Structure formats: structure tokens, C-alpha cells
Amino acid sequence: MKKLLITGGAGFIGSHVVRLFVKKYPQYQIFNLDALTYAGNLENIVDIEAAPNYTFIKGDIVDAPFIDQLFAEHQFDGVLHLAAESHVDRSITDPLSFVKTNVIGTVNLLNAAKASWQGNYEGKRFYHISTDEVYGSLGAEGLFTETTAYDPNSPYSASKASSDHFVRAYGETYGLPYVLTNCSNNYGPFHFPEKLIPLFINNIIQNKPLPVYGDGKYTRDWLFVEDHAVAIDLVFHEGKNHDTYNIGGFNEWQNIDLVKLLCKIMDEKLGRASGASEQLIAYVKDRPGHDLRYAIDASKINRELGWKPSVTFEQGLEKTVNWYLENQTWLNNITSGAYASYYEKQYAN
Numbered sequence: 001m002k003k004l005l006i007t008g009g010a011g012f013i014g015s016h017v018v019r020l021f022v023k024k025y026p027q028y029q030i031f032n033l034d035a036l037t038y039a040g041n042l043e044n045i046v047d048i049e050a051a052p053n054y055t056f057i058k059g060d061i062v063d064a065p066f067i068d069q070l071f072a073e074h075q076f077d078g079v080l081h082l083a084a085e086s087h088v089d090r091s092i093t094d095p096l097s098f099v100k101t102n103v104i105g106t107v108n109l110l111n112a113a114k115a116s117w118q119g120n121y122e123g124k125r126f127y128h129i130s131t132d133e134v135y136g137s138l139g140a141e142g143l144f145t146e147t148t149a150y151d152p153n154s155p156y157s158a159s160k161a162s163s164d165h166f167v168r169a170y171g172e173t174y175g176l177p178y179v180l181t182n183c184s185n186n187y188g189p190f191h192f193p194e195k196l197i198p199l200f201i202n203n204i205i206q207n208k209p210l211p212v213y214g215d216g217k218y219t220r221d222w223l224f225v226e227d228h229a230v231a232i233d234l235v236f237h238e239g240k241n242h243d244t245y246n247i248g249g250f251n252e253w254q255n256i257d258l259v260k261l262l263c264k265i266m267d268e269k270l271g272r273a274s275g276a277s278e279q280l281i282a283y284v285k286d287r288p289g290h291d292l293r294y295a296i297d298a299s300k301i302n303r304e305l306g307w308k309p310s311v312t313f314e315q316g317l318e319k320t321v322n323w324y325l326e327n328q329t330w331l332n333n334i335t336s337g338a339y340a341s342y343y344e345k346q347y348a349n
């Protein structure tokens with residue numbers, strides 16, 4: 001019997017990871033710890049809430065005494081840490097909440113794991129889920145590898161870089177068993193509609209403008225979220241102790257090309273005239289400190305653990321668009337709430 005703590009399991013990626021672990025490992029006990037911030041939504045995991053091997057705990061990783069007590073009570077064998085403030089734009093207006101959750105929250109979890117395991121690390125593992133944004137920005141050429149120097153540019157990526165360093169430092173200083181992954185942009189079902197792909201799907205449905213930053217030439221690598229969850233499962237069980245893996249989709253897109261592809265798919269789905277949704281594209285003022293290009297070399301995880309994405313971008317986007325069209329109640333529940341006023345403020349000009 002393994003007792004695992006998954007943090008941030010009511011969020012986008014966390015919900016897919018919780019679902020995969022609860023279903024695939026009935027012999028494990030899965031505890032999902034989430035503060036249910038604006039980004040956390042129990043509707044994301046409603047299908048597994050009654051599973052006998054699943055427990056939800058509402059709580060804040062910034063609250064150290066609570067975290068210590070939780071670890072003392074449950075004696076977890078492993079931690080998969082996904083809870084985070086995750087939106088770059090929000091980090092620009094409120095950096096401190098990113099320091100609190102992403103840095104202090106991570107250190108609280110490391111301290112609690114260390115205290116609970118007391119140097120007896122057999123069968124124990126702390127898995128920190130991170131982002132490729134810690135590497136900063138690439139020019140037109142090259143890829144991020146596991147040895148690329150950290151060079152974060154946004155308060156979000158600086159906070160994630162800092163948390164990565166703490167995880168590594170706990171491994172070096174105290175011998176804490178850890179694995180770390182840095183993944184590129186995810187997309188798929190249950191993605192909060194402040195992020196590019198669900199934002200644009202929703203706006204196309206609503207016939208609202210599609211705000212594209214700057215000249216639209218920013219380039220990102222995209223990975224279907226269920227493929228990320230599979231990689232996380234693999235790294236958690238088979239990744240080498242004290243090691244780092246990059247995870248990516250081998251799938252680079254300039255924002256403007258991605259938006260045009262989405263418009264094309266949506267026109268077909270909604271029965272609109274070809275080119276109709278593209279009319280909604282509206283270039284807006286650039287994000288400060290915007291990184292030009294991220295691209296991941298995911299050959300290490302492919303070579304060492306045999307992982308590669310299972311769907312192409314076209315297949316993944318098709319699944320994603322279908323999911324949003326079939327789950328408009330989920331979308332409306334979110335967009336009618338607090339998110340609506342945030343959206344107005346962010347894109348008011």
C-alpha cells in the first residue's frame with residue numbers, strides 16, 4: 001500500500017494526474033491537497049470523487065503548521081507537487097502571491113517530507129512538477145536541454161526556478177529523494193480559460209475578439225495534457241533519483257499560426273464560413289518581459305524512459321475543441337464568476 005499526496009489536484013494538470021493515479025493504482029491511497037483558489041475546481045475531478053482510494057483535502061501549502069500536521073498524520077510515501085500560482089500575467093500584477101505559493105509553499109512541503117521521513121528514504125520520493133519557462137527565452141535556434149542554465153524572466157518563472165533550486169538543494173543537502181520535470185505548455189480539457197487555447201475557443205464560441213500579444217510571433221511548444229500525465233506517472237515510478245527530465249511535445253507553434261489553426265477547426269465545428277473566426281483576431285499591447293521562444297529537447301525522457309507524446313497536435317486540438325463544445329456548462333460556470341471581472345481588467349484596453 002502506497003500513500004501518495006498530490007498537491008494542486010483540482011487544477012488543470014493536477015486533475016488529470018489525480019484521475020490517472022486513482023484509476024490506474026487502486027492499491028494506492030491518493031490524497032489530493034488543494035486550496036481551491038480561483039484556478040482550482042472540484043468539477044474537474046467529479047468523476048473520481050467517490051473512488052475508495054481517493055480523499056480530497058482542502059488546504060493551503062503556505063500554512064506550514066497545517067502541512068506539518070498533515071504529513072505527521074498520514075505518513076505519505078510520495079509527494080507529487082503540482083500546486084502553484086501558474087499564470088504569467090497574474091504574476092506581473094501580483095508577484096508576491098507567486099513567491100508565497102510557489103517558493104514558500106514548496107519549501108513547506110520539503111520540510112514536512114524531510115521531517116516525516118527522518119532520513120529513512122527507502123521507497124520515498126518527492127516529485128516536483130515544473131515548467132520550461134525557468135530556462136528563459138531562446139532565439140530562433142536551439143532547444144532547452146536539462147543542462148541549460150536557468151534564466152527566468154517573469155515573476156512566475158522566477159518563482160518556479162527558485163522552487164526547483166530548493167528541491168535540488170534538499171536533495172544535495174539532506175539527501176531527500178526527488179525527481180524534477182520541466183514541461184512545455186500544456187493544453188486539453190479542464191484548462192482554465194485565461195490560458196491561450198481555452199480562452200480563444202471560448203471567445204470564438206462567443207464571437208468575441210481574440211487578443212493576440214504583440215505581433216503574434218511568440219513561439220511555444222505544446223503538449224496534450226494527458227500525455228503529460230502519462231509522463232509524470234512514468235517519471236514518478238521509473239525516473240532516476242536526484243534527476244531532471246524535460247518533457248515536451250516536439251511541437252513548436254508561433255501563436256498566430258496556432259490561433260489561425262484553431263479558427264479553422266472552430267469554423268468547421270460551428271458550421272461558420274471559412275475564415276469567419278479569423279476576423280476576430282485583434283493584436284493587443286505586448287506582455288512586458290515576454291519570452292520570444294521556448295522549445296524543449298525531450299530526448300532524454302524518450303531515450304531513458306521510452307516516453308513520447310501519443311497524439312499529434314491536430315488530434316489533441318480536435319479532442320480539446322470537442323471537449324469544450326460538449327462542456328459549455330463547465331466553461332460558463334467559470335467565465336460567469338470572478339474570472340469575468342479579471343478578464344475585463346486584463347483586456348479592457
Ligand code: NAD
Pocket residue numbers: 007008009010011012013014033034035036037038039040041059060061062081082083084085086087101105129130131132160182183184185186187192
Ligand atoms: P492550475 O493553475 O490550473 O492549478 C493549480 C492548482 O493549485 C489549483 O487547483 C489551485 O487551487 C492550487 N493551488 C494554488 N495555490 C495553492 C496553495 N497555496 N495551496 C494549495 N493549493 C494551491 O495550474 P496547472 O496549469 O495545472 O499547473 C500545475 C503545475 O504544473 C504548476 O506547478 C505549473 O507550474 C506546472 N506546469 C504547468 C504547465 C502548463 O502549461 N499549464 C506547463 C509546465 C508546468
